[in-house]
Amino acid sequence: MELLVVIAIIAILAGLLLPGLATARSKAVSVQCLNHLRQWGLGMQLYATDERDAIPRDGTDGGGQYGVDTGAVEGPGSPRDPLAWFNALPPFLGQQSLARFSTNASATDPRQMWPFPGKQGGFFHCAGARAASGDNFMKGGAFGLFSYGMNIDLKLQSSIRNGVQGNSYEYPMMPPLSAVPNPAATVSLLDQAFSPTLETCTPDPTRNGVFPAARSERLALRHGLGNRGGANLTFLDGHAQFFRRDYLMNSTSGREEKFLSDVIWNPNRDRY
Numbered sequence: 711m712e713l714l715v716v717i718a719i720i721a722i723l724a725g726l727l728l729p730g731l732a733t734a735r736s737k738a739v740s741v742q743c744l745n746h747l748r749q750w751g752l753g754m755q756l757y758a759t760d761e762r763d764a765i766p767r768d769g770t771d772g773g774g775q776y777g778v779d780t781g782a783v784e785g786p787g788s789p790r791d792p793l794a795w796f797n798a799l800p801p802f803l804g805q806q807s808l809a810r811f812s813t814n815a816s817a818t819d820p821r822q823m824w825p826f827p828g829k830q831g832g833f834f835h836c837a838g839a840r841a842a843s844g845d846n847f848m849k850g851g852a853f854g855l856f857s858y859g860m861n862i863d864l865k866l867q868s869s870i871r872n873g874v875q876g877n878s879y880e881y882p883m884m885p886p887l888s889a890v891p892n893p894a895a896t897v898s899l900l901d902q903a904f905s906p907t908l909e910t911c912t913p914d915p916t917r918n919g920v921f922p923a924a925r926s927e928r929l930a931l932r933h934g935l936g937n938r939g940g941a942n943l944t945f946l947d948g949h950a951q952f953f954r955r956d957y958l959m960n961s962t963s964g965r966e967e968k969f970l971s972d973v974i975w976n977p978n979r980d981r982y
Contacts, residue, residue, distance in 0.1 A: 904932075906918045
């Protein structure tokens with residue numbers, strides 16, 4: 711009887727402790743992700759200093775597309791685009807560019823070739839990003855796999871209500887960093903949904919993890935717990951911060967951002 715009482719007490723204590731442990735682990739993962747994004751933010755600052763105030767491209771070509779849609783393996787909108795953030799920024803931080811990973815000719819599985827959560831190139835990924843064993847990434851992930859993405863709306867020249875084509879800086883141009891009105895509130899990189907099956911919060915989860923740029927509707931929901939979940943963001947001034955997804959998301963459908971003073975996706979959103 712005494713043994714049963716002891717076992718019951720242990721079970722009760724374990725039940726009380728487990729939620730606290732889950733919260734602590736979730737917080738630790740979010741902090742690690744924040745540290746990664748702060749490094750990317752520092753890389754953006756160093757790049758701008760070295761490249762005469764320039765901002766790197768978001769990884770897409772002149773039409774706003776990437777290799778997963780076009781098949782490009784070289785040049786604009788490809789994993790080897792030298793002006794894309796994933797190739798331009800890592801050398802400033804003593805890291806290997808994405809293009810360098812593709813030289814591993816012995817790897818046939820994209821999960822072994824490219825940076826992947828829990829495997830090589832952890833700097834490229836959120837510490838909380840996970841993939842299910844049965845995940846089928848578009849094109850098999852042949853053009854790289856991304857749990858971080860660059861803000862695709864940075865290159866817009868007026869409101870997204872005017873569309874994207876003809877309303878964006880032409881490749882390879884981007885707005886000068888010093889020309890952005892509020893860098894402390896303007897998103898540079900974001901924690902985006904990765905797994906097509908574990909993170910179904912996006913409009914089209916089948917496209918999760920394969921595109922290097924994103925806007926607010928592709929935000930992750932993997933940090934925090936329950937309805938308080940959200941994503942980490944990096945801003946053009948270099949700082950990174952956690953935000954709840956429900957705070958950031960526009961309640962209406964479409965690509966237009968929620969108009970917040972502390973989180974800006976399109977620096978020219980007020981221009982019509």
